[in-house]
Amino acid sequence: MSFNSSGFLPHQLFLVAARISQECASRMDLTIGLGDFHVLAHVAEQGSLSVRDIQAQIGMEKSRVSRIIARLQATGLIEKREHPTDGRLLEIMITAPGRLLIDAAAPLAAAYQTELISRLGDDAEETIAGLGRLLPSQ
Numbered sequence: 001m002s003f004n005s006s007g008f009l010p011h012q013l014f015l016v017a018a019r020i021s022q023e024c025a026s027r028m029d030l031t032i033g034l035g036d037f038h039v040l041a042h043v044a045e046q047g048s049l050s051v052r053d054i055q056a057q058i059g060m061e062k063s064r065v066s067r068i069i070a071r072l073q074a075t076g077l078i079e080k081r082e083h084p085t086d087g088r089l090l091e092i093m094i095t096a097p098g099r100l101l102i103d104a105a106a107p108l109a110a111a112y113q114t115e116l117i118s119r120l121g122d123d124a125e126e127t128i129a130g131l132g133r134l135l136p137s138q
Contacts, residue, residue, distance in 0.1 A: 013134075020116070028108045032075070035060070037105065039068045040077055043094050044102045050089040077101060 005011055025034045032040070042058055043049055049057070055065045069092060072078040077098035083089035094102070117124045 024109075024112055027112050028105050030105065031101070032072070032077070035064070036068050036071055037101075039065065040072055040094065040098055041102055041105075043078060043092050044099060048091045048093045050083060050091060052089065054092065072098070 021034050025037075028037075030037050038058060039054060039060075042054060046053075046057075051062065051065050051069060054060070054069075055062045058065075060068075069078065069080070073080060075097075076095055078092055079095055080090045080092055083091045117128075120127050
């Protein structure tokens, strides 16, 4: 039996994720990368987080999260402060310009999500649930 990489489900899922991410970034006309936006949106939603929290909650490698945090801080979208109870940690918080970016992008993100769900058709909920079952249990 020969291996068909184009029919390999992990490869197909990777391509779908990459193409949807590209289309999403294009539709939202972001001034930052989609990974950066994902981290920024998560910080906005949670209020404040440590790099460790971000890494654990969104499933990115620590080094990638650290690079994203550095870029977001350099552009003034987030700020870092010493954690109030654990001096070993830094607290990451959204700034006013970061909040403006999130608030401007939110309706575009919601519209894109609605479109994606529509593309899945009548069995969208079942398809999304099925994709969730593919995630490894932790």
